[in-house]
Amino acid sequence: MESKDWGSMSQLVTTPLEQITTALNIIPNQEYLLQGSVLDNAVEVLLHRLRGLCDNVDTSPEPFYDHEMCFTIMSMESGTQPQPLSLRVRRATDYPDMPFQLRYIGVPEGTGNNARPTIVRSSIDIGTSSTIVEFLTELGCRLDFEYVARGYMFRKGRMKITVSKIFKLNNNGKPPDATEPISQSYLVELSVLAPSGQDAIAEDMRNFAEQLRPLVVLDKIDVKRIPMSMS
Amino acid sequence: MGVTVLQPFPVLDNRTGPQTIDFLTKRVMALGAVQSGQFLVDCDTYVSTPSLPPQRTVHVVHNSEHPASVFAVLENGPKTVPLVADGLFDLLMLKIKNIYPKKQPKIESKGPRFELADFCIKLGSVTISQNFKGVLVEVEYRPCVVAGYCSGLMREFLQGFLGSCVQGLPPYLQNRMEEIYQPINTVEQYLEHFAIYRKPAGFAM
Numbered sequence: 291m292e293s294k295d296w297g298s299m300s301q302l303v304t305t306p307l308e309q310i311t312t313a314l315n316i317i318p319n320q321e322y323l324l325q326g327s328v329l330d331n332a333v334e335v336l337l338h339r340l341r342g343l344c345d346n347v348d349t350s351p352e353p354f355y356d357h358e359m360c361f362t363i364m365s366m367e368s369g370t371q372p373q374p375l376s377l378r379v380r381r382a383t384d385y386p387d388m389p390f391q392l393r394y395i396g397v398p399e400g401t402g403n404n405a406r407p408t409i410v411r412s413s414i415d416i417g418t419s420s421t422i423v424e425f426l427t428e429l430g431c432r433l434d435f436e437y438v439a440r441g442y443m444f445r446k447g448r449m450k451i452t453v454s455k456i457f458k459l460n461n462n463g464k465p466p467d468a469t470e471p472i473s474q475s476y477l478v479e480l481s482v483l484a485p486s487g488q489d490a491i492a493e494d495m496r497n498f499a500e501q502l503r504p505l506v507v508l509d510k511i512d513v514k515r516i517p518m519s520m521s
Numbered sequence: 522m523g524v525t526v527l528q529p530f531p532v533l534d535n536r537t538g539p540q541t542i543d544f545l546t547k548r549v550m551a552l553g554a555v556q557s558g559q560f561l562v563d564c565d566t567y568v569s570t571p572s573l574p575p576q577r578t579v580h581v582v583h584n585s586e587h588p589a590s591v592f593a594v595l596e597n598g599p600k601t602v603p604l605v606a607d608g609l610f611d612l613l614m615l616k617i618k619n620i621y622p623k624k625q626p627k628i629e630s631k632g633p634r635f636e637l638a639d640f641c642i643k644l645g646s647v648t649i650s651q652n653f654k655g656v657l658v659e660v661e662y663r664p665c666v667v668a669g670y671c672s673g674l675m676r677e678f679l680q681g682f683l684g685s686c687v688q689g690l691p692p693y694l695q696n697r698m699e700e701i702y703q704p705i706n707t708v709e710q711y712l713e714h715f716a717i718y719r720k721p722a723g724f725a726m
Contacts, residue, residue, distance in 0.1 A: 414616070429579070
């Protein structure tokens, strides 16, 4: 029995790369995203509303305390301008033994006058060992910026809602000591990770965002259009 | 998962690769080992483009013993950085293929896998794009994760069915006798041997 299992398994693993490319249509590699923010003094009302609307109604929302580092590497395609490629490493500072998370995030689509209901960007989420930071540095990536995000995560079906406060790192760069908030508000994100071509989920997200109005306005935020003087 | 020794087995002039594997199969079966399927360890090597000096190399290794993981080892001059990641890491390598185009043909070791009490034995034929290069025998002693605690036992077991080609534990393990053994250590041993097979000049073992 066991040998039979192994036989079928080796069939599966003979060509891992080909397997993964044929499985592309079931790998969740598209992120649908809506963003917004609330002032500190209004966040309790929003959390209360989310607690009522979301799946984890009987349990308290899941807290997180993450450190994120954003790396870029220049992608050279012959005959074109070098494109920056963005890679993010995220780790839970409250669970140091958990795997690190590496994310590739593509160019967002759906901003501007595009008819899409949400931002859509390609995304690859990979769990990794803690050597990933050194690996990316040696690979030729440059650390662009880093921050600490502390907040709560809610779930509603396939949707994920995070309400988080963004902090700067202090000079010694040790995230758990970071205390200086970047602003007087909380970042609110509504996202779904799905295989490509499942655009119906975007409508569900729009409807859900509608239920959170006017506590928070979730919309397609074009990061490039935010005035730089805000920082 | 336990301490694993990777040992090259010389292929005699009057034998082919498959004959050598058959020969070793008979020996381990005579010891009472039971075959439990096949195994595969493969390695793709990506080299950075000249636009990103200095030149760096990324070896991406899959091991059927750990089907949900991808192992990567980055070489930047004398410095190496190991990484263990999810299967989706392969997709990321596709994303950076402009910076790290694949350079060398795939090298792999595959063959039958046996179990014998606490040991797991794998008889691998090493091939580079279907060309036979040699035989690598992998032996794992599953109850133990510190090489120093089982070195004598493993040497004796290896000599028992491989004979005099086994001098002692390989230098890779000699340098890590007190460390906790991890799956990436097996991958690093494969990479050491693959590098020898890849050398264009002459025969490696």
